[in-house]
Amino acid sequence: MSITDSCCTCATLLTDVKVPYDPESEKPLLYNRRLECCSRQICATCQYNNPRFQSYCPFCQISSGPSALPKDGLRLPPSYTKTSTSPKHGRAESPPPSYDDAMTPRRVPDQSIAPPENTDDTVHFVGAEDSLQSLSLAYNVPVLVLRRHNGLYSDQLLAARRWILIPKSHYTGPPLSTPPDPEEEERKTKVRRWMVATKCPDYNVASLYLKGTDYNLDLAVDAFRADEEWEKNHPLHGKGKGRDGQRRRFGRGGSLAGQLS
Structure with missing residues (x-):
């Protein structure tokens, strides 16, 4: 030693x-x-x-003495090398399932057009309170299948969709939603375009101008710009109380945007 x-x-x-x-x-x-x-x-x-x-x-x-362990020690762990046949059953082993079919999302459907009419899937029109979890329970379809079938990488992307497809492999019944009114959709589209053209983010102001012009987008935009120009050329002098001790009714100016602010 x-x-x-x-x-x-x-x-x-x-x-x-x-x-x-x-x-x-x-x-x-x-x-x-x-x-x-x-x-x-x-x-x-x-x-x-x-x-x-x-x-x-x-x-x-x-x-070296009596023991429950094998005489030559414990067995080595199974090999990770590929084998052509199974030693137990003597037949070829099938490869494990691929993750591509379950994890790779499909191409994102075009939401700017109407849903396809010749599809075998069920078309669900997305509402304000819909979520992937609620649709999964309503149609009995796993959330992972809904995401892959509609090209959704995240659950929050559902809010930007107008409609999604429920795969026929899991559901073949009628849709659990009602199609949107085409006229109402057209009005909402004009409201969004008006807000982009005028750079006014107030939805109420956009609705007032469009209603005043019978939803004529060009006239509504011109009316807003004319009011803004008039307000610029005729500013309100003084703030707070007027000569009579009463507060002015208008806020920033005489236009609708100023009155509603």
Whole structure:
């Protein structure tokens, strides 16, 4: 035994190991043990604290005495190499299913046009309170299938859709939504275009101007710009109370946008 040898379990130098003694006979109960399988050594103290180490190697997992472990130690883990045949059944193993079909979204449908008429899927028109979770429960379709079938990378993207397709592989009944009114959709489109053209984000102001021109988009835009020009040329002098002690009714000016602010 070398002076640098140490126990393979507690890393104590064998020269410093306190060998347990029998208090009556004052003889050592155990000695340092050299393992035959790997030539490592286990000190007497570790064997005394853990009697299993007296006949077992914790590194090679081999027991020299009676044990429930196999004689040659534990079996090696299964190989990760590809095999052409199964050793148990003697036939070729089928490859695992691909994740591409379940995880790769489809091409995003064009929402600027009407939904396809010749599709076998069910067309659901998205409402303000719809979500992928609620549609999944209503049509009994998994959320993952709805996302992939409609090209949705995130659940929040549903708010930008006018309609989605319910796959026929999971649902073949009637749609649980009503188609939107074409006239109402046209009015909403003109409101959005008016807000972009005038750079006025107030929905109420846009509705008032369009209603005043019978939803003529060009006339509504011209009316707003004319009011803005008049307000620019005729600003209100003074703020707060007027000469009569009453507050002015208008806010920033005489246009509808100023009155509603």
